[in-house]
Amino acid sequence: MRMSLTVVLSVLLILFLLNVPISFALIISTAIYFLFTDSYSVTVLIQRMVNGIESVPLLAIIFFITAGILMNYTGITSRLLGFAKVITHPLPGSLAQVNVVLSTLMGGISGSNIADAAMQSKILVPEMEKQGYSRSFSSTLTAATSLITPIIPPGIALIMYGYVGNVSIGKLFLAGILPGIVLCLIFMIYVHFYAKKHNLETDKKEKVTTKYFFFTLKDAILALLLPVIIIGGIRFGIFSATESGAIAVFYALFLGLVIYREMKMKQVVSALVETVHTAASILIIIAAGSAFAWVLTLEQIPQKMTALMVNYISSPVIFFLVVLVFLLLIGMFVEGNVAIIILTPLFMPMIQQYGIDPVHFGIFFIICISIGTLTPPLGTIMFTTCSVTGTKIEDFIKHSIPFLFILIIAALLIAFIPSISLWLPTVLS
């Protein structure tokens, strides 16, 4: 049996290197496993895939992808931008602060960071350049702050982790809020000192009138309400985490068609089509991943790896550090969602051994794995922002170093101060 597993894993690795789509590579390596075993018919492969998909929590993924894409057409972005400008107005480097705050606010309505990074690269980076920021700093800031988006609820990564690891999605949503805010604050502090040092937007500015503040707040409040509705609804048992996704879709339609009236029916249809192919490419990986995970479980891989880990590492502190380094490396080569699907079943028995709360670990996991999106060779966010803003990759890398430090510090804070993630879920449930 050991032989079969070696073949399965080598085939997976080779196909992966040959640019075969991950989902297809997972299916082939699982199919190969069936050549070695007589106990199961090969139709079990399809059965595992279909069963993996037939799950209510997964519906949340398509809902939140739909809601996020629809939100782009509602006109909510420009309103949030206006609000972010008002609240950061008195600070030095206010436009860079806007970049940080807007990512945090967008986290509450959209679940994916690539969309956020692309949007801000388009609308904020040119404006920042006009105010004297260098293009590469503006791009790296945009890319780094977009990592706040996935951990603020609702987030696709949170749902994915919750589904694969069998962890309450409602709790994960609550747990993401404070770490998101912590990240936002750390970035704001950095921007503050950066702006002071480089003398960016440091002159005394006119005060924003209270009237104008409330005017922009009124515009933005409907957007800020969505995470409140989602979390409140789940908390008070009005709807489940999955259903909250459908509510978010209706909310986006309501904003776009009734309140702001900027959305057209044609845009609704194209948003749905966009959702379908984006979602299908992720969900087929989940389907293939659950067939593959079944093989791993059959071979008791998670248990064996846990035994190995516990053998060498006794303290949870060292475990967190090892996982951090491991995820930073994996994140450089593997897309975040894919890593969550494949690695979560391996981590689950380990964190149980170390007595780590799965909700706490989930937030840490998602942050660590996202850091790789900012680094070569496969940094999706890096490529997105660089291609939109026209920044050279070398400049991006040079400017990204302080941000990588910040993110690693944030990951360590979240690892070693569990209450940042666990306080809200404990208090509110």
Add this chain to the structure above:
Amino acid sequence: MIKWLYAIDDIISTFALSVIILLIGFNVFFRFVLNDPIPWTEEVSLGLFVWLVFIGVSSAMKRNSHIGVDFFVNKMPKPFRILCSIIRAAAIYYVLIYVFIYIGYYFTLQAVNKVTPVLKISYQLIDIAVPLGGILTAIHFTRIFIHSFHTQYRQEGGS
């Protein structure tokens, strides 16, 4: 007609998505406001979800949005890259034809007595999405694959 056939995967999966959203959304309303949840919401949504995913694989293939890693292949010399793209195509066809279409078809046949709990819909109606998705994806992939060879050939002819 051709245009309609070309978009058939998008039409089916977008339809499935819309119905799922409406069903789950209305069910919250029915349960919370009218206190009378629709008992078959879950099974119909999940059945449509299987259709959405497996037919959606074709939509994603059409737009080349399946997630893969082209970093290593792009670093290789050209003859090796062509070899890679042939192996890659073989791997994709293996999944589509053998796994999705062939095994998927047998899997569908086996489900003859399996029905959903409330509406007693035959599981064959749900599982057929697997071979069907395989066929649609294979058609689109073949088109893309031939096209990519054409453009490569033309590039070489031009230089």
